[in-house]
Amino acid sequence: xxxxxxxxxxxxxxxxxxxxxxxxxxxxxxxxxxxxxxxxxxxxxxxxxxxxxxxxxxxxxxxxxxxxxxxxxxxxxxxxxxxxxxxxxxxxxxxxxxxxxxxxxxxxxxxxxxxxxxxxxxxxxxxxxxxxxxxxxxxxxxxxxxxxxxxxxxxxxxxxxxxxxxxxxxxxxxxxxxxxxxxxxxxxxxxxxxxxxxxxxxxxxxxxxxxxxxxxxxxxxxxxxxxxxxxxxxxxxxxxxxxxxxxxxxxxxxxxxxxxxxxxxxxxxxxxxxxxxxxxxxxxxxxxxxxxxxxxxxxxxxxxxxxxxxxxxxxxxxxxxxxxxxxxxxxxxxxxxxxxxxxxxxxxxxxxxxxxxxxxxxxxxxxxxxxxxxxxxxxxxxxxxxxxxxxxxxxxxxxxxxxxxxxxxxxxxxxxxxxxxxxxxxxxxxxxxxxxxxxxxxxxxxxxxxxxxxxxxxxxxxxxxxxxxxxxxxxxxxxxxxxxxxxxxxxxxxxxxxxxxxxxxxxxxxxxxxxxxxxxxxxxxxxxxxxxxxxxxxxxxxxxxxxxxxxxxxxxxxxxxxxxxxxxxxxxxxxxxxxxxxxxxxxxxxxxxxxxxxxxxxxxxxxxxxxxxxxxxxxxxxxxxxxxxxxxxxxxxxxxxxxxxxxxxxxxxxxxxxxxxxxxxxxxxxxxxxxxxxxxxxxxxxxxxxxxxxxxxxxxxxxxxxxxxxxxxxxxxxxxxxx
Numbered sequence: 001x002x003x004x005x006x007x008x009x010x011x012x013x014x015x016x017x018x019x020x021x022x023x024x025x026x027x028x029x030x031x032x033x034x035x036x037x038x039x040x041x042x043x044x045x046x047x048x049x050x051x052x053x054x055x056x057x058x059x060x061x062x063x064x065x066x067x068x069x070x071x072x073x074x075x076x077x078x079x080x081x082x083x084x085x086x087x088x089x090x091x092x093x094x095x096x097x098x099x100x101x102x103x104x105x106x107x108x109x110x111x112x113x114x115x116x117x118x119x120x121x122x123x124x125x126x127x128x129x130x131x132x133x134x135x136x137x138x139x140x141x142x143x144x145x146x147x148x149x150x151x152x153x154x155x156x157x158x159x160x161x162x163x164x165x166x167x168x169x170x171x172x173x174x175x176x177x178x179x180x181x182x183x184x185x186x187x188x189x190x191x192x193x194x195x196x197x198x199x200x201x202x203x204x205x206x207x208x209x210x211x212x213x214x215x216x217x218x219x220x221x222x223x224x225x226x227x228x229x230x231x232x233x234x235x236x237x238x239x240x241x242x243x244x245x246x247x248x249x250x251x252x253x254x255x256x257x258x259x260x261x262x263x264x265x266x267x268x269x270x271x272x273x274x275x276x277x278x279x280x281x282x283x284x285x286x287x288x289x290x291x292x293x294x295x296x297x298x299x300x301x302x303x304x305x306x307x308x309x310x311x312x313x314x315x316x317x318x319x320x321x322x323x324x325x326x327x328x329x330x331x332x333x334x335x336x337x338x339x340x341x342x343x344x345x346x347x348x349x350x351x352x353x354x355x356x357x358x359x360x361x362x363x364x365x366x367x368x369x370x371x372x373x374x375x376x377x378x379x380x381x382x383x384x385x386x387x388x389x390x391x392x393x394x395x396x397x398x399x400x401x402x403x404x405x406x407x408x409x410x411x412x413x414x415x416x417x418x419x420x421x422x423x424x425x426x427x428x429x430x431x432x433x434x435x436x437x438x439x440x441x442x443x444x445x446x447x448x449x450x451x452x453x454x455x456x457x458x459x460x461x462x463x464x465x466x467x468x469x470x471x472x473x474x475x476x477x478x479x480x481x482x483x484x485x486x487x488x489x490x491x492x493x494x495x496x497x498x499x500x501x502x503x504x505x506x507x508x509x510x511x512x513x514x515x516x517x518x519x520x521x522x523x524x525x526x527x528x529x530x531x532x533x534x535x536x537x538x539x540x541x542x543x544x545x546x547x548x549x550x551x552x553x554x555x556x557x558x559x560x561x562x563x564x565x566x567x568x569x570x571x572x573x574x575x576x577x578x579x580x581x582x583x584x585x586x587x588x589x590x591x592x593x594x595x596x597x598x599x600x601x602x603x604x605x606x607x608x609x610x611x612x613x614x615x616x617x618x619x620x621x622x623x624x625x626x627x628x629x630x631x632x633x634x635x636x637x638x639x640x641x642x643x644x645x646x647x648x649x650x651x652x653x654x655x656x657x658x659x660x661x662x663x664x665x666x667x668x669x670x671x672x673x674x675x676x677x678x679x680x681x682x683x684x685x686x687x688x689x690x691x692x693x694x695x696x697x698x699x700x701x702x703x704x705x706x707x708x709x710x711x712x713x714x715x716x717x718x719x720x721x722x723x
Contacts, residue, residue, distance in 0.1 A: 053273070
């Protein structure tokens with residue numbers, strides 16, 4: 001069955017039986033009772049004091065505010081600075097133009113940004129919400145007065161629009177809290193199941209605006225932003241609170257028109273700030289019950305669903321778990337994450353083909369020029385860190401690092417621009433594709449603005465009791481932890497290989513320092529304290545803990561040597577990617593077919609890809625098969641191959657060709673795959689014994705004849721491999 005046109009495709013074209021019980025009546029009281037014991041509602045008025053987003057009691061791990069972690073020198077800071085220049089320079093009045101026009105106010109001659117953010121666009125206003133978050137994050141990071149002034153100007157203007165709509169909107173909204181860049185018509189049409197593209201995604205747009213306002217409040221101390229958002233929350237409740245549950249569920253099942261982003265998350269966050277039961281009730285109006293129940297039962301029904309329509313729903317379900325204590329919300333989120341991260345993720349850490357989830361484990365079968373919508377990775381990283389807050393499983397930080405370093409870092413062009421965010425939409429994984437940048441006004445343009453001004457948000461976490469510090473990412477940065485009187489500086493050249501050093505610049509005391517051992521750290525992970533090597537059990541995909549009474553000046557050294565490795569596609573193990581430590585390496589070539597790579601015949605006894613993939617001379621660049629392999633995070637427009645076709649048709653050891661086909665098992669692994677997985681071999685004799693043992697197995701299982709078994713062993717003996 002053909003899919004409806006994607007939003008990206010429409011952008012390209014433009015450039016060329018319901019139950020009768022209202023849901024709200026059954027949900028207001030439950031969440032209120034659950035949350036009342038741990039928070040007092042904050043007053044909501046223009047004079048309200050700014051407050052950080054309250055941390056739920058269910059979190060065993062807490063993040064640090066953006067302003068307590070600063071980036072050091074390196075590629076992350078360079079990409080961040082490119083986006084800061086955009087945040088400083090882009091005119092606020094262009095962002096506000098669509099809102100002012102809808103409210104009947106003077107647009108001051110400003111043109112809308114473009115893309116989907118046009119005077120008649122059905123998603124207009126969403127980009128303004130993202131821009132609010134961009135500027136709020138930029139201010140939290142830099143504390144630049146000009147950014148605060150710009151943010152306050154944006155919020156004040158949106159408040160004027162909200163008031164103007166309530167007082168003389170044409171048509172006048174159903175509730176004085178309404179704020180959007182178009183009339184309420186789209187929301188009314190959605191309630192009668194109008195489909196895309198007649199309407200786009202009205203609640204998605206609402207979410208972006210509310211999220212930006214809450215970020216302006218919690219990150220930058222703008223009290224008016226909370227007032228505006230709270231009124232919007234009241235409007236959402238008035239619009240949805242009386243609708244039957246069956247009607248709501250049908251609305252949320254509609255392709256794109258029913259896409260609501262993270263409305264359940266932002267309403268739960270608003271409730272945490274206001275304590276208003278109506279806000280929690282409205283959050284629960286966004287239960288997409290059929291998918292929610294399937295995921296809670298670990299039934300994978302994702303094939304054919306719009307990826308970014310659904311990923312943020314599950315971050316919202318986690319927040320509903322926090323506020324209601326209903327376990328099915330958390331179980332659904334955990335299972336959903338596994339369905340995507342474990343079964344639908346490309347080597348760069350992204351997911352989806354043409355915005356859609358495809359069949360479970362379909363990776364090689366879906367490679368083309370429109371994989372990995374960048375918005376989807378943005379939301380998967382949010383979901384990963386939210387899961388970690390409740391259950392600090394290293395697998396979530398492994399996924400986070402992969403997506404951050406290989407997709408998000410790669411999604412910003414390495415060129416300055418103050419008129420465009422210069423970020424990606426799709427990131428193709430097929431052979432010979434090119435990244436396309438720009439995306440002013442699109443969904444990925446919006447999340448892209450946010451991505452590059454919050455790199456530091458997951459470098460460090462702390463335990464709920466403040467007794468432990470998690471070091472999750474090895475980015476050059478400085479942590480200021482005033483509650484503990486600590487200033488800890490991390491130095492290093494990540495994502496390049498090298499030693500990372502943590503130095504206690506100020507403060508000290510008893511602290512469990514938890515250092516993440518990445519799953520890729522198979523070449524060793526060593527830790528020193530003040531130059532003395534520590535005895536730690538550093539298992540890849542875990543954390544090691546250093547417990548001591550720290551003092552000012554203490555230095556912790558961390559070394560995790562990179563090694564070359566391949567990762568196989570789940571559905572076709574001959575389709576592979578090359579990594580160097582955490583870094584995806586892509587072959588630079590304009591060819592549009594898979595390049596065949598053969599490695600095993602060049603192996604020595606150590607069985608290392610370094611035998612056949614050689615340094616090119618530039619840092620992190622290699623050569624093989626006449627091609628340059630470059631780290632994907634470099635933001636250029638060179639054609640690349642993220643995957644190649646592994647071609648090892650015959651069992652060959654060095655110059656010794658057995659003439660025997662390199663047959664595979666039912667799992668797709670070949671004789672040579674299984675053999676070299678046992679490397680390194682200490683001596684040539686050890687190697688020949690391993691070949692003989694495995695050849696006997698292949699013969700016993702009918703994959704080699706007796707003569708072929710003998711030919712393979714003879715070739716291994718004749719090769720005389722050395723280290």
